[in-house]
Amino acid sequence: MDFRSLRAFIFDLDGCVYTGDTLVPGVQAFLQGLRGRGRRILFLTNNSREAGEELQVKLARLGIPASLDEILSAAEIVGPFVRERFGPSRVLAIGSERLCRLLIEAGHSLLAAEAYREARVVVVGHDGEFDYRRLTAASRAVASGAAFVAVNVDPRLPVEGGEFYPGCGALVEAVAAAAGTRPEVVGKPMPHIFRAALARLGVPAEDAAMIGDSLASDVGGAQAVGLKTIWLAPPGGVASGVHPDLTIHAFAELVGRL
Numbered sequence: 001m002d003f004r005s006l007r008a009f010i011f012d013l014d015g016c017v018y019t020g021d022t023l024v025p026g027v028q029a030f031l032q033g034l035r036g037r038g039r040r041i042l043f044l045t046n047n048s049r050e051a052g053e054e055l056q057v058k059l060a061r062l063g064i065p066a067s068l069d070e071i072l073s074a075a076e077i078v079g080p081f082v083r084e085r086f087g088p089s090r091v092l093a094i095g096s097e098r099l100c101r102l103l104i105e106a107g108h109s110l111l112a113a114e115a116y117r118e119a120r121v122v123v124v125g126h127d128g129e130f131d132y133r134r135l136t137a138a139s140r141a142v143a144s145g146a147a148f149v150a151v152n153v154d155p156r157l158p159v160e161g162g163e164f165y166p167g168c169g170a171l172v173e174a175v176a177a178a179a180g181t182r183p184e185v186v187g188k189p190m191p192h193i194f195r196a197a198l199a200r201l202g203v204p205a206e207d208a209a210m211i212g213d214s215l216a217s218d219v220g221g222a223q224a225v226g227l228k229t230i231w232l233a234p235p236g237g238v239a240s241g242v243h244p245d246l247t248i249h250a251f252a253e254l255v256g257r258l
Helices: 027-036 052-061 074-086 097-105 113-118 132-143 168-179 191-201 215-224
Strands: 008-012 040-045 071-073 090-094 121-124 147-150 156-158 164-166 208-212 228-232 246-248
Touching: 008 027, 008 191, 008 215, 027 040, 040 052, 040 191, 052 071, 071 074, 071 191, 074 097, 074 121, 074 147, 074 191, 090 097, 090 113, 090 132, 113 132, 121 132, 121 168, 132 168, 147 168, 156 168, 191 208, 191 215, 208 215, 215 228
Parallel strands: 008 040, 008 208, 040 071, 090 121, 121 147, 208 228, 228 246
Antiparallel strands: 156 164
16 A cells, blocks of 8 residues: 555544553544645544534543544534435434434434334434433334434444443444344444545545554445555454455554554
8 A cells, every 4th residue: 555645544443543541552643644745634434422622522532633624423413414305304313412412412302212203314323321222213114104214233342351342333233133134334434434535634535544443444435435454453353244445553653654
């Protein structure tokens, strides 16, 4: 891969820039090297709970300054996605308070679970308060014809110490199983979020590279829209089925390529 031809680098956040509240070794120096050479940077995440403002605060706390224009979360683009596809809509939302505010800011009206029959769209993100009542409402709405939109389909939400919480994808699968319908997905590995990232950067796909730790989500999804790909392989990780343009095990391996 010729780094001199690349004008922009897109970074996954969880597992690539940080894990929990710990920076991935070497990422800070690599980011500084990119900025020093005038390369554009975008942090791209499937996060369905937070938007750029919250992620900007976390990055700054970890020693990585970033402008809001350099951060894009799946939570931020689901509202515009729904508006583009269905117009301003009555939405039954499963998700965080922040996701709900973003949907309202995008021009949608939110419904209580009890009003599921009025829903035109059901949006599912990560929701720590998810329960049988919400599952019943969302699946009944979808089964009755409401559009079904998932922020992402990540099955797990990793936390430090090797633990995890059930992710957005686990909730999506529950609704899908009960409703008998598969969702449209906004986040990685689907093309919509990568196209939004390229639009934000203002560069064509062939001039940018995606760096991430997930073969299926980061690498496979990026390749589908024509991005170059760099896989930050976990210990013992072996590429299978998806073939990144470059595989690294530490960011230090990239410094010499700048």
